[in-house]
Amino acid sequence: MSTTPKYDVVVVGGGIVGLATAHAVVRTGRSVAVVEREPQLANHQTGNNSNVIHSGLYYAPGELKARLAVAGCAETVAFCREHDLPHDVCGKLVVATHDDELPRMAELERRGRANGVETHRLDAEGMRDHEPNVRGIAALWVPSTGICDYRAVAEKIGELIVKEGGEVHLGRAVTRIVRRPDDVVVRTDGGDLLGTQVVVCGGLRCDELAKASGADPGVRIIPFRGEYSGFTEDAAQLVKGLIYPVPDPAFPFLGVHATRGIDGHVHAGPNAVLALAREGYSWGTIKPKELLGSLAYPGMLRIAKQHWRYGLGEVHRSLSKKAMVKQIQRMLPDVRAEHLVPAGAGVRAQAVKADGTLVDDFLFVDQGTGRGSVLHVLNAPSPAATAALPIGREILHRLTGETLGAL
Helix, strand or coil, X not given: CCCCCEEEEEEECCCHHHHHHHHHHHHCCCCEEEEECCCCCCCCCCCCCCCEECCCCCCCCCCHHHHHHHHHHHXXXXXXXXXXXXXXXXXXXXXXCCXXXXXXXXXXXXXXXXXXXXXXXXXXXXXXXXCCCCCCCEEEEECCCEEECHHHHHHHHHHHHHHCCCEEEECCCXXXXXXXXXXXXXXXXXXCEXXXXXXXXXXXXXXXXXXHCXXXXXXXXXXXXXXXXXXXXXXXXXXXXXXXECCCCCCCCCCCEEEECCCCCEEEECCCEECCCCCCCCCCCCCHHHHHHHHHCHHHHHHHHXXXXXXXXXXXXXXXXXXXXXXXXXXXXXXXXXXXXXXXXXXXXXXXXXXXXECCCCXXXXXXXXXXXXXXXXXXXXCHHHHHHHHHHHHHHHHHCCCCCCC
């Protein structure tokens, strides 16, 4: 008769946050298992983003995002150096193209100073010293921002977990989580696992997994697809590093930006359109039940009512290359429609409250404490990849009370 394997901690989800959490746990000598339903790690948000190492510039001082992203920026670079992973601390420009963006840029400067992020205000001539082809009236230069390959980072963390005695189980979907007085049963389609404690880092499915454990998540995950446009080789010469617009504070999205990736290819994006399925990476991927769940959710109805013009604009840019290039031309006027080619998409797992509030900070919800407890990570979009290593230590502290130093 086989015995159900038992661990000090079971982590549900093999994205970079789940892996960083498991690695923090295994560093303390505790037993840990990661359960991931996909056949490989980092298959969703971790493996389909801009691969930018964020500085911590954007986030309100005092937020978890601000504290953990600033720490994570330095730690991600150090991790890549230690393990010989591709990365480049190239810096970035945040470009204002109209006068009405200048107050928002000043607020970014203020947040940067409060968060300990180095910034430099540049005029039109100064910004062209960094990016000769950019157009704008002013910019912030943020030297600590960089690029890497987050899928490679996640895979390396997975290797370290196994090397240090942990386990990683791929291709096992979690169907239910059952709390008991002294442990938690994690039911999967490949058999049960027992954890003294469980951490759920389910990304696009985190609210469903919370319900599957008997918790009220208090939010619904609304999937927003972000599509990328690649630059042809001749247009790629227009971009040296990272060029961002000044973001709209009404949304947790950073706007369409141009990024030279670690592989040398340049892409622009992402936009933000409602995905037609939780893993809806294209217009052709439709799951009617999931789409209806998004559209019928009161919070989504309130977002649509308030921001329908913005939403229609995003859909237009998704369906029209001409509209997308017009957005890019605000900062890079020499880009033409013929310079753009499809370059994939990612889906952001955005937590939304029933009143229409888009949750802006990282969100953790606890079911109990100590033995038999479950901690749910219910909002961890960008900059969670940058902040993953300190997020893992934050979760460990919430589980055990232990404070673990950086790697």
